[in-house]
Amino acid sequence: MSVTLHRGKDCSFVSTPDKIEPRNAEPRVVRPGGKQTIFFSHPPKITGRMAVVGDKEGKGPMGKYFQKVISFDETRKKTFEKAEIDMLLAAIEGAIERGGLTRRDIDLLLAGDLLNQITSSGYAAREVDVPYLGVYSACSTMSECLALASALIDAGHISHAVCATVSHFATAERQYRYPLEYGNQRPPYAQWTVTAAGATVLSREGDGPRITAATLGKVVDYGQNDQNNMGAAMAPAAADSLAALFDDTGTAPKDYDLIVTGDLGKLGSDILRELMRERGYDLGQRYTDCGTLVYDGTQKCYQGGSGAGCSASVVNSFVLDGVASGRYNRVAYFATGALMSPQSCFQGETIPCISHGVIIER
Amino acid sequence: MSVTLHRGKDCSFVSTPDKIEPRNAEPRVVRPGGKQTIFFSHPPKITGRMAVVGDKEGKGPMGKYFQKVISFDETRKKTFEKAEIDMLLAAIEGAIERGGLTRRDIDLLLAGDLLNQITSSGYAAREVDVPYLGVYSACSTMSECLALASALIDAGHISHAVCATVSHFATAERQYRYPLEYGNQRPPYAQWTVTAAGATVLSREGDGPRITAATLGKVVDYGQNDQNNMGAAMAPAAADSLAALFDDTGTAPKDYDLIVTGDLGKLGSDILRELMRERGYDLGQRYTDCGTLVYDGTQKCYQGGSGAGCSASVVNSFVLDGVASGRYNRVAYFATGALMSPQSCFQGETIPCISHGVIIER
Numbered sequence: 001m002s003v004t005l006h007r008g009k010d011c012s013f014v015s016t017p018d019k020i021e022p023r024n025a026e027p028r029v030v031r032p033g034g035k036q037t038i039f040f041s042h043p044p045k046i047t048g049r050m051a052v053v054g055d056k057e058g059k060g061p062m063g064k065y066f067q068k069v070i071s072f073d074e075t076r077k078k079t080f081e082k083a084e085i086d087m088l089l090a091a092i093e094g095a096i097e098r099g100g101l102t103r104r105d106i107d108l109l110l111a112g113d114l115l116n117q118i119t120s121s122g123y124a125a126r127e128v129d130v131p132y133l134g135v136y137s138a139c140s141t142m143s144e145c146l147a148l149a150s151a152l153i154d155a156g157h158i159s160h161a162v163c164a165t166v167s168h169f170a171t172a173e174r175q176y177r178y179p180l181e182y183g184n185q186r187p188p189y190a191q192w193t194v195t196a197a198g199a200t201v202l203s204r205e206g207d208g209p210r211i212t213a214a215t216l217g218k219v220v221d222y223g224q225n226d227q228n229n230m231g232a233a234m235a236p237a238a239a240d241s242l243a244a245l246f247d248d249t250g251t252a253p254k255d256y257d258l259i260v261t262g263d264l265g266k267l268g269s270d271i272l273r274e275l276m277r278e279r280g281y282d283l284g285q286r287y288t289d290c291g292t293l294v295y296d297g298t299q300k301c302y303q304g305g306s307g308a309g310c311s312a313s314v315v316n317s318f319v320l321d322g323v324a325s326g327r328y329n330r331v332a333y334f335a336t337g338a339l340m341s342p343q344s345c346f347q348g349e350t351i352p353c354i355s356h357g358v359i360i361e362r
Numbered sequence: 363m364s365v366t367l368h369r370g371k372d373c374s375f376v377s378t379p380d381k382i383e384p385r386n387a388e389p390r391v392v393r394p395g396g397k398q399t400i401f402f403s404h405p406p407k408i409t410g411r412m413a414v415v416g417d418k419e420g421k422g423p424m425g426k427y428f429q430k431v432i433s434f435d436e437t438r439k440k441t442f443e444k445a446e447i448d449m450l451l452a453a454i455e456g457a458i459e460r461g462g463l464t465r466r467d468i469d470l471l472l473a474g475d476l477l478n479q480i481t482s483s484g485y486a487a488r489e490v491d492v493p494y495l496g497v498y499s500a501c502s503t504m505s506e507c508l509a510l511a512s513a514l515i516d517a518g519h520i521s522h523a524v525c526a527t528v529s530h531f532a533t534a535e536r537q538y539r540y541p542l543e544y545g546n547q548r549p550p551y552a553q554w555t556v557t558a559a560g561a562t563v564l565s566r567e568g569d570g571p572r573i574t575a576a577t578l579g580k581v582v583d584y585g586q587n588d589q590n591n592m593g594a595a596m597a598p599a600a601a602d603s604l605a606a607l608f609d610d611t612g613t614a615p616k617d618y619d620l621i622v623t624g625d626l627g628k629l630g631s632d633i634l635r636e637l638m639r640e641r642g643y644d645l646g647q648r649y650t651d652c653g654t655l656v657y658d659g660t661q662k663c664y665q666g667g668s669g670a671g672c673s674a675s676v677v678n679s680f681v682l683d684g685v686a687s688g689r690y691n692r693v694a695y696f697a698t699g700a701l702m703s704p705q706s707c708f709q710g711e712t713i714p715c716i717s718h719g720v721i722i723e724r
Contacts, residue, residue, distance in 0.1 A: 035469075038519045079709050115705075116704075117498070122702070133510070134498040135497060136474065136480050219487045221488050339496070341477065341479040343478065352487070354484075
């Protein structure tokens with residue numbers, strides 16, 4: 001699979017515009033014993049979105065889709081953490097503005113990030129000054145936020161919500177691996193944390209792609225314990241949640257124009273394809289992974305991108321552009337998260353992973 | 363205020379059994395411009411609950427209310443972190459069992475904790491094997507979980523959810539301050555992280571106290587930057603959310619039998635009383651704080667308890683016992699969380715805080 005698989009002429013997805021119909025009589029209730037998918041009877045609309053990325057990401061294959069690329073000079077703050085907060089704020093404010101709204105219209109901000117105590121989100125929320133719910137599921141944070149916000153809007157509890165997340169290469173390296181100054185070497189199966197923020201405005205009324213269902217993931221752990229090999233750790237969680245979606249909805253890969261995972265990277269994507277094949281599903285050309293899309297081979301990012309901002313930025317630009325243009329009528333977006341900490345791995349634990357998904361329809 | 367204020371004969375709350383009625387015509391929508399409260403038209407019931415605490419907490423004033431006290435020997439695991447995970451699991455499984463349910467009945471687990479990447483929750487969720495949403499708002503995690511689960515159950519998306527959180531003195535000290543081996547001294551305005559887990563089962567049908575509304579907090583930062591003085595940092599957030607509740611519902615402190623905050627401790631509680639007085643509300647005898655209840659003066663915990671498990675354990679034992687017995691007909695439970703990390707404080711940031719609240723009625 002080429003890292004430019006889903007760019008321009010390489011794409012040839014089968015269009016299936018018919019709605020997803022649940023198989024059971026009471027479709028909105030997640031059932032014990034395996035049912036993990038919630039269906040929205042009043043699907044929220046995506047009315048605003050914004051991806052803000054760093055210099056390196058702007059030079060990659062997705063560069064032309066991102067709404068804003070921040071140059072190295074612009075991101076130079078007193079600390080990398082402040083740069084990360086600013087990037088998240090830019091995405092949140094950009095998404096609200098692009099949706100034709102103001103902060104005063106927003107009922108709720110749902111956000112999370114990779115830093116300890118999700119401080120980027122907490123400090124950004126301080127500036128936004130709307131009710132805030134902190135969410136954490138590592139690189140699956142964006143899809144967890146979208147699922148929760150969709151449920152709250154579907155129920156009529158709120159009218160407009162912003163879902164947002166961010167990651168930053170330098171803050172993530174320092175926290176999860178080594179400070180950049182150490183100049184440590186990376187194994188060839190590693191991924192590169194994307195410096196990017198993504199934000200999505202969901203609204204009860206308005207025009208835009210709809211979130212029609214959400215699949216809430218279980219924690220899956222196949223015993224992987226190498227913090228550099230996130231793709232291998234997370235692929236089984238993506239397989240588990242995708243299988244739950246297909247099972248709950250009675251659909252198959254062919255019913256989606258695009259199945260996009262968060263940041264499995266090249267290796268993790270290959271493992272996911274294999275795991276799904278074992279379950280009887282051929283993901284085929286419909287499937288791609290945001291981590292494989294964001295950098296090209298010359299950027300020395302080995303298996304591709306990772307980080308909460310990876311799928312958040314790619315989905316809020318390239319993927320939703322495709323939905324808006326009619327290229328994709330139905331997208332399954334399954335971000336994937338690894339729930340370990342450096343400490344838990346040092347203590348001998350393996351890496352528990354999760355994947356939450358949402359179905360986006362034109 | 364004595365730390366035993368709300369024990370036995372010291373209590374004299376005014377009972378107001380009439381339901382909370384929202385002031386506006388469309389009460390279920392959080393409105394821009396200040397409305398932060400969601401009302402549940404099909405309030406979920408608390409059908410199971412469990413508090414599991416450590417030795418020290420078991421010897422405190424709340425000891426007789428906690429459903430399970432784990433002795434030091436029982437908690438001795440290879441690492442403090444494993445002990446914390448086991449304690450959270452015991453609370454989750456105990457709450458499910460006490461609710462007459464099994465794991466297979468549970469549609470969703472919502473959990474979070476204080477450790478980096480909320481690993482206690484992630485690893486516990488791996489064992490429970492139900493769909494899992496990670497949540498983080500520091501010591502306000504329990505009320506955020508209850509608010510989200512209530513909204514999902516109210517909407518009919520799920521039937522049974524478990525909300526859970528945990529904290530552990532030794533893991534929190536090591537992560538936020540110093541490893542215990544350093545034997546560092548604590549300033550007199552400090553609190554003591556409670557070693558405790560609390561879990562609540564919410565159900566769409568069944569008998570038990572109901573969660574009738576939730577107030578989603580905004581991030582509030584009054585410029586406090588001393589990590590040892592959490593009460594002072596968090597009190598303004600509690601004041602902001604309580605004022606939002608009173609404003610959104612047209613109620614006043616006298617309309618609640620008990621107003622209980624998470625873990626402001628003695629100093630923070632005094633500050634909250636003062637801040638509310640400035641806003642025209644006298645909290646009076648109805649108000650207490652879980653942090654002031656959990657230890658007595660001989661236990662050398664200065665301002666009292668703190669940590670996500672503090673209010674989670676006290677509410678799931680003492681407070682809900684009081685609701686079950688008819689002592690309290692309406693409780694406002696507002697946990698409070700400080701959203702900084704040690705790193706953000708080292709970088710010169712102040713401490714942003716938040717308080718999410720739920721209304722529990724008999």
